[in-house]
Amino acid sequence: MQEPGERSSTMETNYWRYLKTEELLALQTGLNEDESGVGNDEMLFIVVHQIYELWFKLILRELTLARNALNTALPHDHRVAPVVRSIRRAIVVFEQANQHFRLIETMTTRDFLDFRDALVPASGFQSAQMREIEILLGLEDHERISLGKRCFRDALKEADGTPSSADRRVQARIAQGPSFKHCLYEWLSRLPIAGASEAASVDGFIGDYLRAIRDENRKRLRTFVERGASPDGVESLRARLRADESDTEAYLRAEDDPEADAATRAQRRAIRAALLYVESYRERAELGWPRELVEAVLDFEQAFVIWRQRHARMVERIIGRRVGTGGSSGVDYLDATALRYRVFSELWAIRSLLLRKAAVPALDPVLEDR
Numbered sequence: 001m002q003e004p005g006e007r008s009s010t011m012e013t014n015y016w017r018y019l020k021t022e023e024l025l026a027l028q029t030g031l032n033e034d035e036s037g038v039g040n041d042e043m044l045f046i047v048v049h050q051i052y053e054l055w056f057k058l059i060l061r062e063l064t065l066a067r068n069a070l071n072t073a074l075p076h077d078h079r080v081a082p083v084v085r086s087i088r089r090a091i092v093v094f095e096q097a098n099q100h101f102r103l104i105e106t107m108t109t110r111d112f113l114d115f116r117d118a119l120v121p122a123s124g125f126q127s128a129q130m131r132e133i134e135i136l137l138g139l140e141d142h143e144r145i146s147l148g149k150r151c152f153r154d155a156l157k158e159a160d161g162t163p164s165s166a167d168r169r170v171q172a173r174i175a176q177g178p179s180f181k182h183c184l185y186e187w188l189s190r191l192p193i194a195g196a197s198e199a200a201s202v203d204g205f206i207g208d209y210l211r212a213i214r215d216e217n218r219k220r221l222r223t224f225v226e227r228g229a230s231p232d233g234v235e236s237l238r239a240r241l242r243a244d245e246s247d248t249e250a251y252l253r254a255e256d257d258p259e260a261d262a263a264t265r266a267q268r269r270a271i272r273a274a275l276l277y278v279e280s281y282r283e284r285a286e287l288g289w290p291r292e293l294v295e296a297v298l299d300f301e302q303a304f305v306i307w308r309q310r311h312a313r314m315v316e317r318i319i320g321r322r323v324g325t326g327g328s329s330g331v332d333y334l335d336a337t338a339l340r341y342r343v344f345s346e347l348w349a350i351r352s353l354l355l356r357k358a359a360v361p362a363l364d365p366v367l368e369d370r
């Protein structure tokens, strides 16, 4: 079998053969398969899209590697290092890719309108690799914004409804196994809290954290009174803090979703406790890699959200509030995806509950010694 990097032919290697430059440069022929009929603005449009698809390819590779490694990594295991490295690379790719929208913006509305109508119904909505990234990350079908009766898979079919290469690609991705989110949450739910991995330690830790939140709120209220707040002001703060405490308790004890079964609730409790633990005791040696991982995943999702927002602003600038060639409402749809497509919602939600360092509960010394 051929090893990576091993040469399969005796032909001399050179730049153009290795990178297939002639094949690559012959791919910008537009709808009429004739590059001479493609103007400079359309050439820019095609090239930037093609470059994006290559960036998406790299991101998919890194996320696949990260998912597979995480699927086998144990808590605290240094094998998390390659997961973090892959995600960090994917973040840099996204950040680079975000710059390309500036390049598209060198094209004016009038320039784009010259060739836009000929593209209907083609749209970025049909980018199979974008859907693969979302699926691999763990965006679920029911979380997608509906475009009338059409689901995103319908847009990947040929005009007569038969499967296309894009649809097959997405199908293969779905068949390839669990999402990154699934593996990350499984991994977090196994993370021992202060050395103990039983459910009792999770519940005990959550109880301690809730008490620390209540203590902190009492201090806040006292300071408010000492600063001369009006009785109405104090009452309204007290009511708000009580409501927050009750929401926080329901969330940490995973009682916020009445539909969830007991096993799902137990897993959510463990994930939420693990995130609180990682974020609150960051200096502990055994939390070095978990902390890096959580931070990298958050950075990645942030870069993705910024991609969505940046794309929407570029679209607004170029086509205004027109409907998209793919049949969506256009900018409103894109803004809605930026707002609602959060795969790692647990990682974001926990941040509203974190306490300052001096207020976090001391860890149980019995568990600490294990």
Ligand code: HEM
Pocket: 048, 049, 052, 053, 104, 112, 123, 124, 125, 126, 127, 130, 311, 315, 318, 319, 323, 324, 325, 326, 327, 328, 329, 330, 331, 333, 334, 337
């Ligand atoms: C003049 C430039 C562009 C315009 C006017 C534009 C416009 C739009 C619009 C209106 C949509 C919503 C779907 C629809 O109804 O068509 C969309 C979706 C999309 N576009 Fe663009 N786009 C442009 C450039 C790009 C580029 C350079 C990329 C890079 C790959 C891209 C990738 C996507 C993707 C992935 C979606 C699907 C988003 C989702 O469903 O979450 N677009 N685009």
